[in-house]
Amino acid sequence: LPAWMNDALDCFGALDTKSFYARWPRLLEVWIEFEQATGFTENKARLICTHRPEEIKHWISRGRRYDRLPIVKSLEHYASAWRKWWAAMQPSCRLPEDAANWPLLPTAPGNPAEWNNIRIGGSNGLFIVITSLAIWLQAASAELDIQQDFVDAVEDVYWVLEALTASRAGSKRAAPSEPERSIKKMRTSKRTARK
Numbered sequence: 001l002p003a004w005m006n007d008a009l010d011c012f013g014a015l016d017t018k019s020f021y022a023r024w025p026r027l028l029e030v031w032i033e034f035e036q037a038t039g040f041t042e043n044k045a046r047l048i049c050t051h052r053p054e055e056i057k058h059w060i061s062r063g064r065r066y067d068r069l070p071i072v073k074s075l076e077h078y079a080s081a082w083r084k085w086w087a088a089m090q091p092s093c094r095l096p097e098d099a100a101n102w103p104l105l106p107t108a109p110g111n112p113a114e115w116n117n118i119r120i121g122g123s124n125g126l127f128i129v130i131t132s133l134a135i136w137l138q139a140a141s142a143e144l145d146i147q148q149d150f151v152d153a154v155e156d157v158y159w160v161l162e163a164l165t166a167s168r169a170g171s172k173r174a175a176p177s178e179p180e181r182s183i184k185k186m187r188t189s190k191r192t193a194r195k
Helices: 005-016 026-038 056-059 075-089 128-144 148-167 178-194
Strands: none
Touching: 005 026, 026 056, 026 128, 026 148, 056 128, 075 128, 075 148, 128 148
C-alpha cells in the first residue's frame, strides 16, 4: 500500500468502533479493494466541493494531519452537509424523487461513465469521503451517539465502493450484496412507517 494509505489506516483503524459500529473495519477493506482496482494511482481529478462539510476543508487546509482530525461542532449540521455533498457526487439514477430522502437509491447507472464524478482514487478521491466518515465517527463516538444517519452513510459508501470496484473489473453483480439488501430493507421500513 502507498505510505499515505498506511498512515490513514493507522488512524482510521485506531478509532474505537467495537462498542459502536462493527461495519467500519469492513468499509476500510472495501476502500482498499477499490484503490487496488485503480492501481493505487494518484489522480489529478478531485471530488466536487459543493456542500462539503467545513471540517473537511479545514482538515485539508491544515496539512491532512491524522493526529488532528477536526472537531465537529454540530453532528446534525455535519450530517446534513455530508449527505448533500455525497448526493452531489452521485449519478442521477441514485437520487430519490424526494431530494430530502435518505439513503440514496442502490441503483448503478446503465452507463458506467456516469460514475466518473466519484470514481476517483488516490489521496484526492474517495479517500476524502472515508476521512469525512472517520471525522463523523470520531465525533459521534465522543458523544456516545452513533446516529442512524452515520450508519446509512457508511452503508451507502460501502455499496458505492463495491459497485465501482465491480464496474472497474468489468463485472456485474449477480445479486445484491448485504449492504444493498440492508439499505433496501431500511428504505422499505421507512416508507411503510411514513404511510
